[in-house]
Amino acid sequence: MRLLAFGDSFLLGVGDPYHLGWIGRTVLGRTDVTLYNLGVRRETSGDIAARWRREASSRMASHEPLRLVFSFGCNDCVLEDAGLRVGPADTLKNTQMILAEAAALAPTLMVGPPPVVDPLHRARVASVGDALGIVAGQLGVPYIDVFTALRQAETWEAEAAAGDGAHPGADAYQQMADLVMSHPAWRAFTSDDRSVQAH
Amino acid sequence: MRLLAFGDSFLLGVGDPYHLGWIGRTVLGRTDVTLYNLGVRRETSGDIAARWRREASSRMASHEPLRLVFSFGCNDCVLEDAGLRVGPADTLKNTQMILAEAAALAPTLMVGPPPVVDPLHRARVASVGDALGIVAGQLGVPYIDVFTALRQAETWEAEAAAGDGAHPGADAYQQMADLVMSHPAWRAFTSDDRSVQAH
Numbered sequence: 355m356r357l358l359a360f361g362d363s364f365l366l367g368v369g370d371p372y373h374l375g376w377i378g379r380t381v382l383g384r385t386d387v388t389l390y391n392l393g394v395r396r397e398t399s400g401d402i403a404a405r406w407r408r409e410a411s412s413r414m415a416s417h418e419p420l421r422l423v424f425s426f427g428c429n430d431c432v433l434e435d436a437g438l439r440v441g442p443a444d445t446l447k448n449t450q451m452i453l454a455e456a457a458a459l460a461p462t463l464m465v466g467p468p469p470v471v472d473p474l475h476r477a478r479v480a481s482v483g484d485a486l487g488i489v490a491g492q493l494g495v496p497y498i499d500v501f502t503a504l505r506q507a508e509t510w511e512a513e514a515a516a517g518d519g520a521h522p523g524a525d526a527y528q529q530m531a532d533l534v535m536s537h538p539a540w541r542a543f544t545s546d547d548r549s550v551q552a553h
Numbered sequence: 554m555r556l557l558a559f560g561d562s563f564l565l566g567v568g569d570p571y572h573l574g575w576i577g578r579t580v581l582g583r584t585d586v587t588l589y590n591l592g593v594r595r596e597t598s599g600d601i602a603a604r605w606r607r608e609a610s611s612r613m614a615s616h617e618p619l620r621l622v623f624s625f626g627c628n629d630c631v632l633e634d635a636g637l638r639v640g641p642a643d644t645l646k647n648t649q650m651i652l653a654e655a656a657a658l659a660p661t662l663m664v665g666p667p668p669v670v671d672p673l674h675r676a677r678v679a680s681v682g683d684a685l686g687i688v689a690g691q692l693g694v695p696y697i698d699v700f701t702a703l704r705q706a707e708t709w710e711a712e713a714a715a716g717d718g719a720h721p722g723a724d725a726y727q728q729m730a731d732l733v734m735s736h737p738a739w740r741a742f743t744s745d746d747r748s749v750q751a752h
Contacts, residue, residue, distance in 0.1 A: 366589075371582045374572065383570045385716070388594065390565075394612055395587060405611055412604055413593055517584070 355546060356418050357381065358390045360406045361425035364468055366393030369513070369521030376465075377423065379531035386546065388418075398429045398440045399448035406452060410459075420460040421543060424452060427467035427486060431478035438478075445482055446489050453495045463543045464490045465498045465534055468526075469505040471514045476505075496539035500530050554745055555617050556580065557589045559605045560624035563667055565592030568712070568720030575664075576622065578730035585745065587617075597628045597639045598647035605651065609658075619659040620742060623651060626666035626685055630677035637677075644681055645688050652694045662742045663689045664697045664733055667725075668704040670713045675704075695738035699729050 359365055359377050367375020374382070381387045390413050394401070402424070414420055430440035440448070449464075456462040466483040470476050483501050490497035504510045509529055513522035534540050558564055558576050566574020573581070580586045589612050593600070601623070613619055629639035639647070648663075655661040665682040669675050682700050689696035703709045708728055712721035733739050 363587075366587070368587060369584055371584050372573075373577050373580055373588055378572050381572055385568055385570050385722075388562075388565070388567060389572055390593075391590065394589075395614070397611075401611075409608065412596075412600075415594070523584075 356388045357421045359423040360402050361393045362397050363395040365425045369517050370527045376527045376530035380535050399445045403448045403452050422456045422460050422462040425465040427482050428479050449489050453493050463496045471511050498537045500533045503533050555587045556620045558622040559601050560592045561596045561628050562594040564624045568716050569726045575726045575729035579734050598644050602647045602651050621655045621659050621661040624664040626681050627678050648688050652692050662695045697736045699732045
């Protein structure tokens, strides 16, 4: 199975001394899965919309089952001089476009954004995350919310504060991996049973 | 530092249950390095020439030092019905084009292809690897040969034979990482001293 994952620095796993991130941790020991981690630092939903399809094309193979994962949102909610990097309406429009095109290509799943350190930024991420879940649901794409559980565990924010101020360390990435792996939608999605569709 | 690595399945780390590959193992514990592993299964020098520049563009940042790594060659030497996937002259032409453009952009380093299981394929890889080293040298790009040492250690071929027939496991990838990390060119290349140029 080929697992192609598109997202931001949290998907890439920045801050993880093991260079796995949460998604690398979900496939530990599974040599039947070829993971392409295509997270890119600083990217918004618009950046990912602009590149994912071409990068996917180079990595698909007709003889192997394909799965597409997306995880982004935090960078859209960053305030810069001129306002939000991407406003909520555009975030939802970009996400709808990405997920609709992806789901037509292969089973697709979205993992929501994690809690960030700054309280105001975090509140915007929470709100956008809720909306992303609704958009995904309308398209029949499974959406895994990790925000609330990671917020309650407090590891994410503690590690991020102790690290570079934005990215957590090994323990929080492992918590996020555990949340994703224990979700029924993820188990169906990464099962090698070709009759299982993610939606 | 951003380390962008382009190559094939051996760079990606296919077969490694830890999903690190040799290059992931070179940066274990280094959270100051953002690794983008852009290895793609089945890719030849021609495939990499066609995509590396665009994928690099999405991942560069002016505020951080950039390093470019290339490692390919085995897939060029695969015999298909119509002959070699890429003949030696084209492999060298592609490599010259890639390395010249890369070295003009950032410090660049090439790691040669590993020994493959099939003896005739392996002989072609050995020969192409020697030529790649010469091309790199002419451009002032450091080239790290791993073929001979991995061949002598025999782990690579034993693990590949025990695995899917082509890709080794954790021990051989670690051996390759150790060979790369112990090379003076790699140490200079991945040093955070901005005055150090790879060439």
